[in-house]
Amino acid sequence: MGLGEPKKRPASDTAEQTSPCAACAVRGMAFCGVLDDHEMPQLLSILQTVTVDPHGPIIDEGEPADYLFNVTQGSVKLYKLLPDGRRQITGFLFEGDFLGIAMNERYAYSAEAVGQVSLCRFSRRKLERLLDEFPKLEKRLLGMASNELVQAQDQILLLGRKTAQEKIVSFLLNLSDRAVKRAALASPISLPMGRADIADYLGLTTETVSRTFTNLKRDGYIKLLQGGKVELPNREELQELAEGS
Amino acid sequence: MGLGEPKKRPASDTAEQTSPCAACAVRGMAFCGVLDDHEMPQLLSILQTVTVDPHGPIIDEGEPADYLFNVTQGSVKLYKLLPDGRRQITGFLFEGDFLGIAMNERYAYSAEAVGQVSLCRFSRRKLERLLDEFPKLEKRLLGMASNELVQAQDQILLLGRKTAQEKIVSFLLNLSDRAVKRAALASPISLPMGRADIADYLGLTTETVSRTFTNLKRDGYIKLLQGGKVELPNREELQELAEGS
């Protein structure tokens, strides 16, 4: 696992010593949002901030699941591989998303930075002890797990029964919805990942992704802007395209 | 939702009055297994046993998620529909499986009995109150949610990147593994669901499922027995078929 070894920065070696969390932009959206200010120090004591370069590994499928993460900046892709190299991306994470609910003793998938990424890293062992102390943290995690399961089922429906065009449009709408949840704009959304990543997420090839974008553009459903941004002029129209109705 | 209205049987109207749980065959595997004997009465007080006829509905996608279930007998299919009728089965449940982790305020999918099914039914509201009282119950549910997420990712990999034959073989091996967990045999496994259900679970058509079974049979990888049972003579061989290695 050569390139991109995470650069660890203990929470206690900078001016942020007292609390990187106090200034944290994603605290409200993340699972730590349920803790009050006076409870934060205990979380802080088991947390390290980490940055990873583009394409750098974060976790590897099959390794002991010793750490959990919270994405504070950038985007992350999760994926599984078949022995012959076929790849399935199981999800993308953005600011505020949690990495590591879906695991037992070992990581069930690998994770890699899409662009430059910053994360909070928790020792799993220590976090589990904290859960005993703060039941509301555990409740929050259970709620997040529920949400992720619902998302996973949507993805299963998409992969099993939708056409290439429906897959692409569903994907764009999903990114748009999540952007709104992060208090970003619903319409010019940014695609930090490449065509190959989109293909491996939707069970397609890069060529099919590219062709489908071209068609959607030609028919006026989307506009491709500078810097990998996409404009969605008419969400309701797209909503229907996404479900074939 | 006409046919198959669940037949409710309050826990207090039969000889099992004191405890249907005491004699419950699946208690060890189910989430209630974490409760001690002296804690069971509280669970019992919020529980009803229910039976559903073949093809009878259990829950409907989009309805308020007022009840959670534990399957005690038979098999259940979970599915989502697209507006034009395309169907994706998101999972099958067997004895001991829990129904209802993946939900928020409303059910994220529909559930239907495959054969004759028996279930324990819990009021969600009351169960949530019980969770506050028994943190170990909550911990257990979080663990189960983790497991389900791992399963969901496997299914995503299957749907996105596996061939028809790999899908079928993976499915058979999965059923076999789960049979073992229920203390059943690994090899002649039973397929309580029809070809159409298998197809909608694997993102295929019934014809493709049928043809693939025929091919696997011809090549000696499986044997189709009486009563919808399937023999898997060589699991290791199948394991390789399932991953294309």
Next chain:
DNA sequence: CGGGATCTTGAGGATGCTCAACGCTAGTGG
């Protein structure tokens, strides 16, 4: 024994894949 449902088999076709070439952009070094 009959009949409906389910399963199987066949022939033809469409969606998305493979293989290949070309264009665009950004970073690099002369």
Next chain:
DNA sequence: CCACTAGCGTTGAGCATCCTCAAGATCCCG
């Protein structure tokens, strides 16, 4: 400053897997 290259995205032509449509076989329950 600009040619060069490497990576990524786009486009095209042919093809394979799986789907569609249709007919026949089998099973199960009355």
